[in-house]
Amino acid sequence: MYNFEFKNPVKILFGKGKIAKLANELPKDKKILLTYGGGSIFKNGVYDQVKAATKGFDIIEFGGIEANPHYETLMKAVSIVKEEKVDYLLSVGGGSVLDGTKFIAAAALFEGDEPWDICAKRSEVSIQKALPIGAVLTLPATGSEMNGNAVVTRVSTQEKLAFDSPAVMPQFSVLDPEVIFSLPDRQVANGIVDAFIHVMEQYLTFPVNAPLQDRFAEGILHTLIEEGPKVLANRNDYEAAANFMWSATMALNGLIGMGVPQDWGTHMIGHELTAYHGIDHARTLAIVLPGMMDIRRKEKQEKILQYGERIWGISEGTSDERIDQTISKTIAFFESVGIKTTLPDYEVPAETIGRITSRFEERGMKIGEKADIGPKEIQLILEGRL
Amino acid sequence: MYNFEFKNPVKILFGKGKIAKLANELPKDKKILLTYGGGSIFKNGVYDQVKAATKGFDIIEFGGIEANPHYETLMKAVSIVKEEKVDYLLSVGGGSVLDGTKFIAAAALFEGDEPWDICAKRSEVSIQKALPIGAVLTLPATGSEMNGNAVVTRVSTQEKLAFDSPAVMPQFSVLDPEVIFSLPDRQVANGIVDAFIHVMEQYLTFPVNAPLQDRFAEGILHTLIEEGPKVLANRNDYEAAANFMWSATMALNGLIGMGVPQDWGTHMIGHELTAYHGIDHARTLAIVLPGMMDIRRKEKQEKILQYGERIWGISEGTSDERIDQTISKTIAFFESVGIKTTLPDYEVPAETIGRITSRFEERGMKIGEKADIGPKEIQLILEGRL
Numbered sequence: 001m002y003n004f005e006f007k008n009p010v011k012i013l014f015g016k017g018k019i020a021k022l023a024n025e026l027p028k029d030k031k032i033l034l035t036y037g038g039g040s041i042f043k044n045g046v047y048d049q050v051k052a053a054t055k056g057f058d059i060i061e062f063g064g065i066e067a068n069p070h071y072e073t074l075m076k077a078v079s080i081v082k083e084e085k086v087d088y089l090l091s092v093g094g095g096s097v098l099d100g101t102k103f104i105a106a107a108a109l110f111e112g113d114e115p116w117d118i119c120a121k122r123s124e125v126s127i128q129k130a131l132p133i134g135a136v137l138t139l140p141a142t143g144s145e146m147n148g149n150a151v152v153t154r155v156s157t158q159e160k161l162a163f164d165s166p167a168v169m170p171q172f173s174v175l176d177p178e179v180i181f182s183l184p185d186r187q188v189a190n191g192i193v194d195a196f197i198h199v200m201e202q203y204l205t206f207p208v209n210a211p212l213q214d215r216f217a218e219g220i221l222h223t224l225i226e227e228g229p230k231v232l233a234n235r236n237d238y239e240a241a242a243n244f245m246w247s248a249t250m251a252l253n254g255l256i257g258m259g260v261p262q263d264w265g266t267h268m269i270g271h272e273l274t275a276y277h278g279i280d281h282a283r284t285l286a287i288v289l290p291g292m293m294d295i296r297r298k299e300k301q302e303k304i305l306q307y308g309e310r311i312w313g314i315s316e317g318t319s320d321e322r323i324d325q326t327i328s329k330t331i332a333f334f335e336s337v338g339i340k341t342t343l344p345d346y347e348v349p350a351e352t353i354g355r356i357t358s359r360f361e362e363r364g365m366k367i368g369e370k371a372d373i374g375p376k377e378i379q380l381i382l383e384g385r386l
Numbered sequence: 387m388y389n390f391e392f393k394n395p396v397k398i399l400f401g402k403g404k405i406a407k408l409a410n411e412l413p414k415d416k417k418i419l420l421t422y423g424g425g426s427i428f429k430n431g432v433y434d435q436v437k438a439a440t441k442g443f444d445i446i447e448f449g450g451i452e453a454n455p456h457y458e459t460l461m462k463a464v465s466i467v468k469e470e471k472v473d474y475l476l477s478v479g480g481g482s483v484l485d486g487t488k489f490i491a492a493a494a495l496f497e498g499d500e501p502w503d504i505c506a507k508r509s510e511v512s513i514q515k516a517l518p519i520g521a522v523l524t525l526p527a528t529g530s531e532m533n534g535n536a537v538v539t540r541v542s543t544q545e546k547l548a549f550d551s552p553a554v555m556p557q558f559s560v561l562d563p564e565v566i567f568s569l570p571d572r573q574v575a576n577g578i579v580d581a582f583i584h585v586m587e588q589y590l591t592f593p594v595n596a597p598l599q600d601r602f603a604e605g606i607l608h609t610l611i612e613e614g615p616k617v618l619a620n621r622n623d624y625e626a627a628a629n630f631m632w633s634a635t636m637a638l639n640g641l642i643g644m645g646v647p648q649d650w651g652t653h654m655i656g657h658e659l660t661a662y663h664g665i666d667h668a669r670t671l672a673i674v675l676p677g678m679m680d681i682r683r684k685e686k687q688e689k690i691l692q693y694g695e696r697i698w699g700i701s702e703g704t705s706d707e708r709i710d711q712t713i714s715k716t717i718a719f720f721e722s723v724g725i726k727t728t729l730p731d732y733e734v735p736a737e738t739i740g741r742i743t744s745r746f747e748e749r750g751m752k753i754g755e756k757a758d759i760g761p762k763e764i765q766l767i768l769e770g771r772l
Contacts, residue, residue: 001400001401001625001628001629001632002401003400003401003402003403003404004398004400004401005397005398005399005400006397006398006400007395007396007397007398007558008394008395009393009394009395010393011391011392011393012390012391012392012393013391014389014390014391014392014644014645015387015388015389015390015645016389017389018389209625209629210629211608211609211612211613211629212605212606212609212629212632212633212636215601215602215604215605215606215608215609216601216602216605218601218605219598219601219602219604219605220598222597222601223597223598223601226597227597239387239595242387242645243387243595243596243597243598246387246598246645247598250598255641258400259400259401259628259632
């Protein structure tokens with residue numbers, strides 16, 4: 001196991017009815033900006049629950065934060081924060097609203113030239129302060145509710161970039177599984193696959209003798225495989241919804257990644273597919289991961305075999321045969337929840353591959369758990385998905 | 387899954403060399419009381435590492451905190467804290483030193499009549515404030531390094547009682563697995579069994595459809611069974627030490643107990659064996675747990691069968707046969723690490739059983755995950771261990 005430091009002070013309020021506890025968590029003496037997305041909170045009753053729970057608080061609203069939240073949109077919110085002297089943010093939505101809210105929180109107090117540098121110059125800019133954030137989660141998927149990560153898209157340059165800071169961890173997150181009851185299939189499926197691949201990025205690397213982290217990761221994968229389809233089949237299955245929701249949070253709150261190598265190459269490539277073609281984040285991951293497993297079958301061999309055996313019961317055949325079967329099983333799982341896994345499925349032309357590899361070339365950036373995946377490997381990964 | 391609220395802000399610094407990072411975590415402007423136990427920190431080099439890392443800090447020392455820390459001893463520390471205007475506590479030791487330090491932290495700011503009420507009137511007294519605590523852990527076992535729990539013994543009345551408060555969670559805990567290298571077999575074995583039974587108290591109850599919590603619990607049990615004996619066999623096996631240490635922390639930092647019923651009956655009965663006979667905490671648990679499993683085989687049936695199958699591979703025979711085998715396997719594991727499991731092994735006379743049941747009678751207290759274990763059941767549990 002590697003050395004590590006871990007601190008996750010996010011308070012989780014989990015279960016049905018927990019939105020009603022908001023008043024215990026929010027500060028009475030602050031001006032709050034309630035952020036939300038495309039308006040689903042008005043249809044599923046969450047907005048009404050939030051309003052009922054926050055009577056007497058000083059709240060203004062900012063809606064319209066998109067999936068893959070736009071820098072351009074978020075900067076409008078930053079202006080409102082400054083004009084209205086907002087000093088607390090309440091995110092009511094899914095991972096995109098919360099990621100966008102984290103960016104607003106950091107940008108509002110950013111002292112550099114241009115807030116886009118928070119993402120674009122991530123390695124140089126260290127975010128030490130941000131407005132405090134609370135969250136009501138309406139979509140289990142990204143894990144943003146219990147971490148300090150965010151991803152933001154700049155439309156003008158077709159860039160999708162991440163940043164992270166302990167300063168943007170929510171002070172609290174309300175996780176009421178009943179919010180899942182009204183989600184469309186597409187969002188549930190995205191959430192299952194997103195959480196699944198968050199685990200894979202922290203698990204499918206190389207062994208460092210960290211059996212507890214492995215078992216926790218495998219526990220989340222098993223639970224997603226078991227409970228995810230139940231949620232898809234019956235949107236009112238509260239217990240399955242709860243198990244799915246808690247799994248998605250545990251998939252990316254930092255815990256399973258402590259003391260082990262992490263990959264995140266699938267995400268880095270996937271973000272480019274979203275940036276160029278607007279494909280849902282989870283779907284880009286489902287495209288890239290099988291290619292990543294295929295191309296990295298040597299480097300990841302031990303962990304792919306362990307994953308294949310413990311998750312899918314694959315223990316017969318040569319290593320290569322077992323790896324092939326394991327990739328097939330992984331693809332079949334994604335397809336079984338309705339997520340397609342090839343580039344043609346999303347009408348992505350072959351030319352996109354060159355655009356993506358050029359971008360990595362320009363950035364001079366290598367990715368993966370050994371930082372040894374460059375443009376050539378990325379080309380192979382994506383060509384395998386044509 | 388039940389509703390729950392979870393917040394664990396303890397910062398963990400894990401790995402070899404991490405004691406050297408103490409200066410980054412401790413406040414420069416506070417007067418620190420370094421608390422320790424019987425003096426092993428002077429032999430194993432931990433004291434020297436702590437002193438080297440804290441040059442320039444204003445630190446005084448208080449040693450002699452016993453295993454099962456004594457109220458009488460801790461109150462001496464409280465006097466020193468008040469006289470010397472100490473405003474930060476640094477615990478350097480195992481779970482007992484840290485539990486004792488938590489009590490000092492709460493008692494120093496306690497405004498009631500007598501600080502013993504923190505434990506004795508636990509249900510009435512709510513600890514809202516305490517001195518801040520940092521910890522360097524020298525013995526993996528109790529999980530105290532990442533929770534707000536403590537157990538204190540009052541010698542004058544032979545009482546061993548617990549309290550808990552978020553206010554006594556350490557601000558940080560340093561976990562350097564190298565501290566294990568110098569531990570005697572007895573303490574390693576105690577740590578393995580203590581952590582194992584912490585998991586069991588949160589796992590071996592009744593199912594509430596919380597598969598992720600179950601798998602995390604099972605992951606810790608598997609890891610303790612696998613890595614614990616390696617540590618016993620080779621005290622310098624850093625990797626096994628690290629896996630054992632992280633498992634013990636994860637066993638009782640609250641996470642696996644979220645959303646599920648919890649028992650703690652084995653602990654409540656075990657505490658009485660320590661109070662009357664001074665038996666090591668972990669050993670009392672190893673005595674009581676098999677009796678608890680036996681007497682509660684109906685109430686705990688589903689979870690005992692699941693535990694037997696997933697942990698010990700027991701899947702043949704009637705339910706009762708499988709439960710018997712599962713109890714035998716559990717006892718055999720404890721014995722394999724050198725922990726005896728019957729009352730005669732510790733020369734506890736049969737009369738003690740009556741003294742313990744009278745005490746529960748007097749307190750009018752029922753225990754277990756359904757609060758339905760009273761004196762009669764406790765008598766049966768302990769008689770089974772004669």
